[in-house]
Amino acid sequence: MSLPVMRRVWKDGFLVRPPEIEPPRDSTPRDRFLTKPEARRLLEACETAHVRTFMALAIYTGARKGSILALTWERVHWQTGMIDFQEPNKPLTSKRRAVVPMTQALRGELESARELADGPYVVHWHGKAIPTGLRWSFAKACERAGLTWKPTPHHLKHSVASWFAMDRVPIDQAADWLATDPTTLRRVYRKFDPSYLKSIADGFKL
Known part of the structure; x- marks a missing residue:
């Protein structure tokens, strides 16, 4: 039962006191990511043009x-060689583009x-937009690529962030590229960039 419904039940006198629901805890960051060889295999496993275009843009x-x-x-x-993912006349939200x-x-x-x-x-099916996603096509491409696990489209974004960290791309630049808050990226960089805090360790003396 949702919180608004439970509040209505309380207001109608069916509950002694208002409901207290603990908000969900922050989930741990996704650890799994595609390696670059896996990403290349995934791209080559796309059999239809619209799936390959989607996969290329994501990767x-x-x-x-x-x-x-x-x-x-x-x-x-x-x-200019630029791609603008921000839709015209669409208000900016916390999920930047x-x-x-x-x-x-x-x-x-x-x-x-x-x-x-x-x-x-850019990604279409017979000229029409694909608003519901490519879940089945994405899963089949993963199977053909011989992946031993089941990534989702979101794993592609996380994978790019992980590659940037391992390639030591500065956080601010990576954040602008991925339209992601730098604070979020730091959680990725702590794990995948071994040099992230090394300069502190090198100068830490007693």
Whole structure:
């Protein structure tokens, strides 16, 4: 029973005192992430163009699934090489959407996708948007890639953050790229960047 319903039950006199529900505790950070070889296998395992385009955008930008599925071609700026995931006229929320540069590999993927474009959306099915996601197609691609575990689209974003940490990309730059609060990224960097606090240890003397 939800909290609003229980409060209504209390107000109607069916409970002696108002309900006290402990809020859920913060979950532990997701430890599992794709290695770069796994990500390459996953990309190559995509059998249909729209799934491959989605996978390429997720792997090379770390964008959220909703941002990728809402991306339109008018926000892919070929001349500047930038991709703007922020939807026009959509209010900004705590889940920011980034403006990121295309990698060379991603540009090639998008050029191929553009040749097959049938409508305004970068990732589409017969010209129409895919609002409900690609759960089945994503799972099948993971199977074909021979992954020994079952990642979700969110694991791709976490994987990019982990790669940035291991590659020692500065936190502020990684936060801007991933449209993620730096505080959140620090939890990732503590685990995956062995040099994150090493400068303190090197200078710590008695």
